[in-house]
Amino acid sequence: MKISAKGEYALQAVNYLAHKHGQGYIQLKEIALHERIPLKFLEQILTALKNSGILKSRSGPGGGYYLSRPPSEVTVAQVLQSMDLSASPVDCLNECNEFECGKNNERDLCDLRWLWKDIREETVKILESTTFQDIRERKARATRSGETTGSTEGRAEESSRSDKKVHGTVRPIINRR
């Protein structure tokens, strides 16, 4: 029942871009550094995100990526879908693979089918109703009530300010798994 690293990375990246929304082009390198995502892997992810219309980009000096819509209009589900990640716990729910279902006991659909459907349903409900605006707000709330966490603003400022330095000090990108 795990989400893939690709999915998590994609969400983190979009989340980062959501924070920086309206601040022009954000470079791949910056995102990778801040979110600690392997650079070349992230590159692939952002390309996919771009192809699906969630991001826009420009090459060349001063180029980078940005969210093509305001954070309030980008949902977690959209991002995950762009990555071809299914929220379904079993493949045979995805209509195209339906024929696989119940192949076991010839004529029956699997007894568990509705269970998986329920789970998918609930999951999708959450994924589709959560925007990156929501994520920001939720974080702000948690921050205010004194969670073990830095402030949203603090983080954003720190990043834009220290970018150059960070870049110089070779902050290593560590693989997660």
Place this chain on the structure above:
Amino acid sequence: MKISAKGEYALQAVNYLAHKHGQGYIQLKEIALHERIPLKFLEQILTALKNSGILKSRSGPGGGYYLSRPPSEVTVAQVLQSMDLSASPVDCLNECNEFECGKNNERDLCDLRWLWKDIREETVKILESTTFQDIRERKARATRSGETTGSTEGRAEESSRSDKKVHGTVRPIINRR
């Protein structure tokens, strides 16, 4: 977001045993045949299920497995837990791994954490509230309203009757993935 084959197999097996509850010892071979699960793989699964108390068993001729509690008292969640399968979409939610969470951005917990928590919550709610009794009933309902499916009773009868023959006709067990 997939469930593992192990998990599916375990649920199918328990579901089968739930149908046969009260009919004495059911053999590994029979379950494997009917649910089309690789025999030796299923063996491991049933052992785990047994060690966690969901099944009981006896060796020797006439031996086999049976559900140690009535189907109405066995939940899907219990079975999955026995298999060490977590309902959490990310590891860092499982308290023991919490330290991993937010390792990325030093002092912050990951912005997505609550999202995963919500999903886990909903999923667990379903898994814990679903018993194998529920599964049977749901199936019966679907059957009555003319789904593409055979009848519960029909299936049970057919199986107990044709077991010997099936065993003779070498119905092949096909791997699923």
Place this chain on the structure above:
DNA sequence: TATAATCCCTACCATACGGATAGGGAATTA
């Protein structure tokens, strides 16, 4: 036009993990 900075593409590599197999041992029955 040259140069550098960025994104874009596509192919490749590595390995952990899940799925599956194998085979001998211990119980139980008859």
Place this chain on the structure above:
DNA sequence: TAATTCCCTATCCGTATGGTAGGGATTATA
């Protein structure tokens, strides 16, 4: 004793996932 079943544990094996590599477009700028 022999047959039948579950029990254990070691091992294999393929592949999906996570990650790397490097050259090619594009854009800015001077």
